[in-house]
Amino acid sequence: MRPSLLNPLFAAITVLQGVGPKVERLYRRLLGRDDVPRVLDLVFHLPVGTVDRRARPKLSEVVPDSIVTVEVRVDEHRPPSKHSRAPYRVITSDDTGQTLTLTFFNPRPDYIEKLLPVGEIRYVSGTATTYDGMLQMTHPDRVVDAAGLATMPLIEPTYPLTEGLTANPLRKAVGQALSHVPALPEWQDEAWVAQNRYPPFADALRAVHHPAEPGDVLPTTTAWSRLAYDELLAGQLALALVRAHMRRPAGRASTGDGKLRARIIEALPYTLTPSQTRAVADIVADLEKPVRMLRLVQGDVGSGKTVVALMAAAAVIEAGRQAALMAPTEILARQHLKTIAPFAEQAGLKVAILTGRDRGRERADILQRLADGDIDLLVGTHALFQDEVVFKSLALAIVDEQHRFGVHQRLALARKGEAVDVLVLTATPIPRTLVLTYFGDMDSSELREKPAGRLPIDTRTVALSRLDEMVDAVGRAIDEGQRVYWVCPLVEESENSDLAAAQDRFVHLQERFGAAVDLVHGQMKGADKDRAMARFAAGETRLLVATTVIEVGVDVPEASVMVIEHAERFGLSQLHQLRGRIGRGTAKSICLLLYRAPLGETAKARLAIMRDTEDGFRIAEEDLRLRGEGDVLGTRQSGMPGFRVARIETHGALLDAARDDAALILAKDPKLASERGEALRHLLYLFERDEAIRLLQAG
Ligand code: ADP
Ligand code: MG
DSSP: OOOGGGHHHHSBGGGSTTOOHHHHHHHHHHHTOSSOOBHHHHHTOOOSEEEEOOOOOOGGGOOTTEEEEEEEEEEEEEOOOTTOOOOEEEEEEOTTSOEEEEEESSOOHHHHHHHSOTTOEEEEEEEEEEETTEEEEESOSEEEOHHHHHHOOSEEEEOOOBTTBOHHHHHHHHHHHHHTOOOOOOOSOHHHHHHHTOOOHHHHHHHHHSOSSGGGGSTTSHHHHHHHHHHHHHHHHHHHHHHHHHTSBOSOOOOOOSHHHHHHHHHSSSOOOHHHHHHHHHHHHHHHSSBOOEEEEEEOTTSOHHHHHHHHHHHHHHTTOEEEEEOSSHHHHHHHHHHHHHHHHHHTOOEEEEOTTOOHHHHHHHHHHHHHTOOSEEEESGGGGSTTOOOSSEEEEEEESGGGSOHHHHHHHHTTSSSOEEEEEESSOOOHHHHHHHHTTOEEEEEOSOOTTOOOEEEEEEEGGGHHHHHHHHHHHHHTTOEEEEEOOOOOSOTTHHHHHHHHHHHHHHHHHGGGEEEEOTTSOHHHHHHHHHHHHHTSOOEEEEOGGGSSOOOOTTEEEEEETTGGGSOHHHHHHHHTTSSOSSSOEEEEEEEOSSOOHHHHHHHHHHHHOOOHHHHHHHHHHHHTTOOHHHHHHSOOOSOSSOOHHHHGGGHHHHHHHHHHHHHHOTTOOSHHHHHHHHHHHHTTOTHHHHHHHHO
């Protein structure tokens, strides 16, 4: 049970003034929640900069295009004449004789009259500009009297925003949210807190949200570092708990005779690469040990993880048990089945699929056969977690594309059998420094070389202004019988515009290329999506416009061209994943990254990396390095999940300490029952690692 002290933080943000049902939707988008955001989400929405209102020049000294706070006398109101679209102007001045015109578009006149009474002194803060030689300020950020000035913060935090939600109401909401943060028991080690001069948790939050200096909102501050350390410790503690739980000796070791594996190898139209062979050997060795396996197979896109998974499954099936392979999407689950089924069946394995879409008779039949042990390997989606899914003897749970699942999902699958071994496949190459963060001391096998015969992909960056030329080039590729993916960008402005952009592009391309063009997107029904993919795979359609639903896994070896629109809006790892959809066949592949000019320095460097290398590990490392230089867009979109506060570039160095700390804590207090243990439970809930607490209760 969550400690009641934390309840105010887990309240819906609609408890805050000014956050009604309408704005609540905007907050969902801003905070990336499918559900109503909680006060906690807002508290962890940390600033990205500040507005500095400390400059207090006389009007004659104002530097144009800078933010100033000036003292002025209100001289005259000049409302626009009726039906005119001219702005409402208010003329002000100070004792230097210089005037400042305040400009308002479409204001309520009575509001302006009250705000700026003629003859009174007011303090006005905002960006001053010169227009026609006149000093002016359009829509001042603040207009206050002397009393208001006394309480006006001169340094204000700025936050990531979303369309429809502006800075002022967001700041107010965050301010209110902060007042809901209770004083919490200290969960950090006393000596460590003293050594680092960490403020208490609540104070640290306040320091970051209420900066006294612009530098106070940097991740390098003591306050932010404290919060980051809290988050890292929560993560490491949860991992250590999971690990302790998973690593309990298994009742049985799975030792196969190798026959099925040999038959699969025989059925394969290729030989395994050295790193595939090594990974399989690692896994088989793990399976034979009477300890639970918790192993990560990291392999770049196209490195051939699926067959490694199949070999692992075969090993437990040889021992008379069952395996499950779980994919994050329906498309991927079906793809896996398609890849695996031919070899598996030749080798005599019984394979079936179960997704949320399977209903009724067929589903009942699969569940029955599963319970009877008549299915050896079950492929599926989240549907595999459901309570009705009962295995006769599940020995191995394989989870593909790990970064989309939470730890608790991994556990849920593992609970479906007795001492289930867990194998995680990830196609996002994770820099070494991060493996620890996400996976604790999980064992890891890397597939670094690509299967033989792959041609390098020719990647080019092209300005969107040359779109027409690109469409012509795509037309030529289609005429030559090539198959083309056209990926449409992430759009942030509204929930539906991802789709709108893709639909729009689809209509245009269809006008040009007719029935050769098809569309696939995330809001299509599963069956329709699969049909569209199948038509493309079969060559019935040759140009597939897609949103990022095709991001992971889908394998159409004939696809040799990929166009990515607004490539600058994607994270590098996402671009890398997307690009991995091509270059899988025998044809030379080309990837066109279309960007909107002009690009900033970081964006330029990021796209250049894509052009220069196909090594996913290098791309991930470079991405991390560049994002350290403040590419907020990249940070948000690059799919490094799970962190609200810690910035790996800045706080990565704290990770070792957090890991040691977690180990020490559990060595001394494995049930988190001491006073510090109780405090640490608060921490786990705060950073939503509380699923680990359930393990403590389970014993
Ligand atoms: P990923 O690691 O991205 O999941 P897949 O397992 O889907 O990659 O494999 C990509 C493609 O490479 C598949 O078409 C698969 O049949 C092929 N493949 C896998 N291993 C080898 C190999 N050793 N030699 C040649 N082709 C291979
Ligand atoms: Mg795969």
